[in-house]
Amino acid sequence: MTAQSELQTTVEALSQKGKGILAADESVPTIAKRFKAISVESTEETRRAYRSLLLAAPTLGEFVSGVILHEETLGQYTDDGTSLPQLAARQGIVPGIKVDAGKIPLAGAPGDEITQGLDGLAKRVDAYKRQGARFAKWRAVYNVSDTLPSRLAIEANAEALARYAAICQEQGIVPIVEPEVLIDGDHTMARCAEVTEAVLHEVFHALHRHRVVLEHMLLKPSMVVPGKAHAQQATPAEVAAQTIRILRRTVPAAVPSVNFLSGGQTPVEATANLDAINRLGPQPWQLSFSYGRALQEPALQAWKGQAANARNSQDALIERARLNSAACQAQYTAAMEVANRESRLE
Ligand code: 5MM
Numbered sequence: 001m002t003a004q005s006e007l008q009t010t011v012e013a014l015s016q017k018g019k020g021i022l023a024a025d026e027s028v029p030t031i032a033k034r035f036k037a038i039s040v041e042s043t044e045e046t047r048r049a050y051r052s053l054l055l056a057a058p059t060l061g062e063f064v065s066g067v068i069l070h071e072e073t074l075g076q077y078t079d080d081g082t083s084l085p086q087l088a089a090r091q092g093i094v095p096g097i098k099v100d101a102g103k104i105p106l107a108g109a110p111g112d113e114i115t116q117g118l119d120g121l122a123k124r125v126d127a128y129k130r131q132g133a134r135f136a137k138w139r140a141v142y143n144v145s146d147t148l149p150s151r152l153a154i155e156a157n158a159e160a161l162a163r164y165a166a167i168c169q170e171q172g173i174v175p176i177v178e179p180e181v182l183i184d185g186d187h188t189m190a191r192c193a194e195v196t197e198a199v200l201h202e203v204f205h206a207l208h209r210h211r212v213v214l215e216h217m218l219l220k221p222s223m224v225v226p227g228k229a230h231a232q233q234a235t236p237a238e239v240a241a242q243t244i245r246i247l248r249r250t251v252p253a254a255v256p257s258v259n260f261l262s263g264g265q266t267p268v269e270a271t272a273n274l275d276a277i278n279r280l281g282p283q284p285w286q287l288s289f290s291y292g293r294a295l296q297e298p299a300l301q302a303w304k305g306q307a308a309n310a311r312n313s314q315d316a317l318i319e320r321a322r323l324n325s326a327a328c329q330a331q332y333t334a335a336m337e338v339a340n341r342e343s344r345l346e
Pocket of ligand 1: 023025027030031261263290291293
């Protein structure tokens with residue numbers, strides 16, 4: 001298979017109608033934080049147990065087309081000896097891998113951050129591909145205030161995202177480009193829109209300079225929302241209108257799919273907002289999800305580190321995945337939340 005047709009096959013598998021992506025690539029410190037909230041110690045074994053349970057959830061492949069894994073998970077096995085990427089593949093879910101090496105302060109730009117991990121990336125991507133990964137993800141993070149992010153941070157992160165994407169495509173791996181404008185802070189929705197527009201504009205400029213084939217990548221942006229501490233929160237209809245306005249200004253029609261991150265929204269908010277976005281009618285790109293917390297929070301709460309709770313945890317994951325699948329098709333209603341909860345309690 002040529003690199004181009006390989007990329008096309010993966011893009012088609014990932015962007016199936018009504019399906020989204022499960023982000024399960026929390027770094028070791030992040031998963032430790034999530035486990036601490038349910039009083040579970042984070043060890044290689046507890047991480048393996050939890051992620052095995054997620055990937056084995058019956059029917060997950062009906063709603064989820066791809067899963068983003070952490071490097072550690074790529075080399076882990078279920079109790080019966082199936083590799084975790086293989087377990088995903090058996091459900092019809094494409095295994096992917098987070099390839100960035102996390103963020104550090106950006107020198108010369110107080111308050112801004114830059115994502116690292118470009119050195120030796122081609123070699124690492126080649127090794128991940130041999131372990132079963134077919135797509136990759138790199139996340140850039142932008143803190144928001146009246147003065148942040150600086151022009152330097154916007155340009156430096158765009159350059160890194162584009163170099164990463166070009167390297168992945170050369171290796172036959174589909175890049176997910178994730179510029180996350182953070183929800184933290186008390187900024188207005190207008191400020192989030194302004195920053196998101198500047199960030200996306202610069203990202204696509206850099207992708208063009210680095211000759212990234214837009215048809216063979218996915219975008220994973222944040223939605224346009226007010227800061228979490230802002231006094232006035234937005235309705236799903238407002239989030240949808242502002243998000244689509246900014247995406248239409250900045251994202252070329254050649255990009256096949258936009259898979260939002262949840263970024264600290266509650267699971268219900270993330271689903272309602274995605275539904276409202278899809279209710280605005282057809283756009284040049286598919287509009288779906290690539291949620292971490294908004295898919296996993298109820299599953300973590302149900303699991304609590306106990307093998308006996310595995311089935312309940314899987315049910316909670318499937319419930320969110322099904323509701324988000326409905327949201328991708330503008331078919332979600334708040335009443336579905338109640339109906340689901342009641343049927344689980346019966
Ligand atoms: C699952 O978390 C991903 C990795 O984050 P860390 O490296 O900080 O642990 C993260 O990139 C995630 O894929 C996105 O933020 C989307 O997840 P949310 O929870 O925002 O939907």
